[in-house]
Amino acid sequence: MATIQLSATLPSLPTDWTAEKDFKSISRVTQPTARSLEPVGPHFLAHARRKRHHRTFSEDER
């Protein structure tokens, strides 16, 4: 996927904001829904290949 260009403003960093290595994990992603992918098309086939060979996106790109 091409890089997404967002047109909005980021809030500025509060002066009292601190975090180890400037990163704070706050809460987990909401439970997902299990659904079936349609086993069709080139992008699905790439997904199936990654899944069956336990590869990540970047490993797949190599």
Place this chain on the structure above:
Amino acid sequence: MTSESAIDDTQYPQRTAIGLSFGNSYSSIAHTADGKTEVIANEEGDRQIPSILSYVSGEEFQGTQAKAQIVRNPRNTIAYFRDLLGKEFKDVDPSPCHASAHPVESSEGKGVAFVVQEKEVAEDGEEGEKSTLTVAEVTTRHLRKLKESASDYLGKDVNAAVITVPSDFTDAQKSTLSESASKAGIELLQFITEPISALLAYDAKQQLTDSGSSAPQDKIVLVADLGGTRSDVAVIASRGGIYTTLATAHDYELGGSSLDKILIEHAAKEFQKKNKSASDPRKNERSLAKLTLEAEAVKKALSLGATASFSIESLGDGIDFNLTVNRSRFELLGNKVLMSFTRLIESAVQKADLDILDVDEILLSGGTSHTPKIASNLQSHFPESAVVIAPATSATAINPSELAARGAAIQASLISGFEVEEIGASTEAVVTVTPHLTHAIGLVTGEEGFAVIVPAETPAPVRRTAQIVVKAGGDVLVRLAEGVREISVRTEDKATTNGNAKKDADEDEDEDDDSDDEPEEVREKVWKAGKVLAEAGIRGVKKGGKVEVQVNVAADLSVTVVCREVGGKGGVRGTVPAGKAEQNGNAS
């Protein structure tokens, strides 16, 4: 043969695979080679081949020739049989077969068959034995003819296919169809659903035109497959070119033949008006068959031109019939039926728990999608943000009668180099069942605004990268959050926008009755930030610099975020750990 290197497509040099769309009304074949897909014409030059077989004096006819026999030889002509496959007699709706061979029980009600005079009638006029052909056998014969047409056209033996089926085709129906295909000498590589096939064909064409981008944009697509005897709608989340069907809606009585009926009724009335003593041509089987055939032709002509004419020799009581119909008259007469398509399509959106504002594209597939009024009704009913892709509304639309076959051909070309086991393995639940995000993930912007990076209903794992300009520069806070989509409704006085609000008054009698001075409702999609997942501080961004945020959602739903200033040094990286293991079940 070893099972390694299955991607090597020289492994099956003997395999020639086509895409096949097999409908109750028409079938169509396509072939993809060197990235180009073409729809194949049969010997008669037809690309839409009526799914009809007819037996005349011991000879078998298919397609347009067989269709003509519905007038002369209806009981030996088999039509509208696809949906009867793999079903018990008590479960089938025989009504589309009313004008042709009637379905009968076979194998003690476990199946459906047709009884036809297949062999030549003997010299002495003795009719001879009739044959009972099961639906599976009829399908085999039909597929064999399609295979022959494709082989003749391509100059080599076609022996494999991807076949499209409705999204509600049962496993029993699939296995019967698969067996019929194999008996016809066709190795079934894969079944794919009609709406997905149509979308694949459309996206493949889009990819060629907007060259450069590697996958289609994330979008919600409604695919409406409007056929002859039925209409089916699917709501599809397309995420990086991977498709998930969120909901489907079906109407087994609405289709092109509902529109044919409008014209049949109109013509029959006009015929009786002109010929006071003539009997109702709808009451005589042969007259009705002639009228039906002609009504379909007139309807098709009205999709292109402003007028079209019935011209039937000896319609009834030996009287010839000629009648010109114009498109606006047809649209007026058919208004109710035409609006039913809009209603069916909208019902699918509700079934998917979405709003019409969530729909990015409406792709019209199937022959009835040629009807201009269906497309324009959708265009005025859905918000402007939903692009209606049909011949009447989009110059780049692919012929909707060809979409399903084209998609199947593309899929066939993608997998024909694989072993059957390999294809099967990719379609198993361990590969296809995937966690999908319940909420969108993106950035908190401004006060409590939200910008989407990964939309809801995206399967994990997924990776997306977004950039955002920091006009003022300085230290900024990247807050990764889940988003909540709300629909805001406000009323706006119509007087301000009244310039061209008047519609063709005669056309929307019962569709909507908003009078001119009623305030207009304006509905908008608004994003709000929900649960915050993580925060990252990016320090010292240049004035007008850009911050890039890469979001990596793993299969276990842990999220890794990498933020940096584009062109800057370093960056921030962190992970939001995975949640609990269980998922909301909904895998069917």
